[in-house]
Amino acid sequence: xxxxxxxxxxxxxxxxxxxxxxxxxxxxxxxxxxxxxxxxxxxxxxxxxxxxxxxxxxxxxxxxxxxxxxxxxxxxxxxxxxxxxxxxxxxxxxxxxxxxxxxxxxxxxxxxxxxxxxxxxxxxxxxxxxxxxxxxxxxxxxxxxxxxxxxxxxxxxxxxxxxxxxxxxxxxxxxxxxxxxxxxxxxxxxxxxxxxxxxxxxxxxxxxxxxxxxxxxxxxxxxxxxxxxxxxxxxxxxxxxxxxxxxxxxxxxxxxxxxxxxxxxxxxxxxxxxxxxxxxxxxxxxxxxxxxxxxxxxxxxxxxxxxxxxxxxxxxxxxxxxxxxxxxx
Numbered sequence: 001x002x003x004x005x006x007x008x009x010x011x012x013x014x015x016x017x018x019x020x021x022x023x024x025x026x027x028x029x030x031x032x033x034x035x036x037x038x039x040x041x042x043x044x045x046x047x048x049x050x051x052x053x054x055x056x057x058x059x060x061x062x063x064x065x066x067x068x069x070x071x072x073x074x075x076x077x078x079x080x081x082x083x084x085x086x087x088x089x090x091x092x093x094x095x096x097x098x099x100x101x102x103x104x105x106x107x108x109x110x111x112x113x114x115x116x117x118x119x120x121x122x123x124x125x126x127x128x129x130x131x132x133x134x135x136x137x138x139x140x141x142x143x144x145x146x147x148x149x150x151x152x153x154x155x156x157x158x159x160x161x162x163x164x165x166x167x168x169x170x171x172x173x174x175x176x177x178x179x180x181x182x183x184x185x186x187x188x189x190x191x192x193x194x195x196x197x198x199x200x201x202x203x204x205x206x207x208x209x210x211x212x213x214x215x216x217x218x219x220x221x222x223x224x225x226x227x228x229x230x231x232x233x234x235x236x237x238x239x240x241x242x243x244x245x246x247x248x249x250x251x252x253x254x255x256x257x258x259x260x261x262x263x264x265x266x267x268x269x270x271x272x273x274x275x276x277x278x279x280x281x282x283x284x285x286x287x288x289x290x291x292x293x294x295x296x297x298x299x300x301x302x303x304x305x306x307x308x309x310x311x312x313x314x315x316x317x318x319x320x321x322x323x324x325x326x327x328x329x
Contacts, residue, residue, distance in 0.1 A: 028091035033325055035095055039133055040067075046125055050116055060105050064096050065113040066126070068105060071095065073318035076296040079107035118310035124207075127313040130320055131205060139327050144199035144230040144254065145206075146284040147223040147237060149216045150292070151181070152209075153299040154190035175305040177211035188212055191300055193291075193312055196223035197284050199232060201327055204287065204316045209309045221245070230254045232281040235274075256281070291315055 040063060047062035071092055072082045086092050086104035098104060105113075117123050134140050158178060159171035178189045192214060196206035206223040216236045224231060230252035238258045246253045254277050257270040266274070292298040297315050300308040 028095070030322065030325065031091055031095045034321055037325070037328075038130075038321065042129055042133065043126055046122060046129060049122065050120055053112065053116075060109060060113075062113075064098075065105060065110070066117075067096055068110060069114060069117075069314055070318050070321070072110070073295055073315050074322065076294075079110045082110055083107045114310070114314075115307065117314075118307045121310075123310035123313040123317075127207070127317045127320075130317055131203075134203060134320065134324060137324075137328075139201060139324055140198055140203060140205070141200040142198070142225075142228045144232055144252075144280075145223070145225055145228040146197045146199050146232045146281055147195070147206075147220055148197075148233065148281070148284040148288070149192050149194040150288040151179070151188050151212055152191045152193050152292075152297065153188065155299055156303060158189050173303045175211060175303075175308075176300075177213040179212040191305075191308060192216075193288075193297070194219050194223060195284065195287065195316075196225060197287050198228075199230075199280060199283070201323070202283065202287050203320050203323055203327075207312055207316055209305065209312050211305070217242075224249075224251070226251070232277055234278075234281055254280070287319075291319060295319060 043066060044063045047066055050062055053059055068082060068086065071077070071085070072079075075085065077085060083104065083106050086096065086098070093100070093102075093104070096104070117126075131140070154173055154176045156172035156176065157169075158176070160169040176190050178187050179192075180187050190212050192210050192212045194208040194210065194216065195204055197204050205225050208219045208222055210219060217239055220233070220237050220239075220242065224246075226249055228251060231246055232254040233256065235256045235258035237255050243253050243255065256274045256277050257266055259266050295315050295318065297312065301311060302308050
């Protein structure tokens with residue numbers, strides 16, 4: 001087992017009806033491996049910090065709700081689709097520790113729990129906890145970190161300034177911003193996801209979400225873990241102060257060189273440097289592609305930076321969990 005087995009006490013007992021169901025029914029090998037491999041009790045301690053909801057129906061176990069949010073990321077489900085899937089799929093119920101008789105969380109319960117996570121800033125802490133598990137398991141090689149950013153659209157409309165013929169219209173999402181795509185025509189409205197990714201394993205180690213008009217170099221230093229051997233990045237991150245800072249940290253500078261406006265062209269050695277770095281640095285694009293194409297983060301789902309930051313960390317956490325299974329063989 002990858003991280004050790006820690007089941008949830010009292011949730012493994014089968015009812016008589018479940019005992020009559022063949023063990024092969026509703027099998028999902030990946031979910032079963034994750035249920036055994038991840039140290040879920042460590043997440044349980046963090047989730048214990050959540051304030052209980054107001055009086056009403058008995059609340060669902062926070063760990064069960066957290067695992068339900070992970071299912072939502074792996075299978076690209078809306079809140080309503082998740083509710084339906086939990087009621088329909090045996091593999092989901094087994095993963096959550098629900099018996100055939102247990103009621104699953106409805107879509108409003110899922111939404112409220114996710115909002116509570118965002119308000120408490122716990123999604124980032126849950127993401128960091130799994131990085132610690134990865135480190136203890138020896139999966140983080142730390143030979144280098146690739147840093148990069150990608151634009152993420154929002155489905156909500158931007159605002160509109162008032163004119164003589166029309167009234168001003170406020171933006172639906174006041175945290176989103178408009179920016180021009182470099183080297184492309186037109187503009188982009190939404191957010192920008194910044195990531196630091198382990199160069200050997202493609203595990204995500206650091207994340208930041210900003211409005212789309214925030215330049216990559218502004219948050220770049222926060223993506224450096226400070227325990228890696230090198231930093232790989234494209235020309236957008238070339239900054240003299242950053243190179244000096246990395247040297248002070250004894251981290252190898254693998255940031256591509258660029259020629260500054262009006263300055264001398266790149267030397268032959270700098271061009272060779274760029275040529276060696278480019279194919280390594282470009283591997284981060286595959287991670288962004290997975291988050292967008294396979295896990296649905298091609299656009300944000302929610303309104304506001306806080307909620308979408310929490311969602312990004314949940315998506316990346318779900319990605320790291322499945323990625324760790326592949327790495328462990």
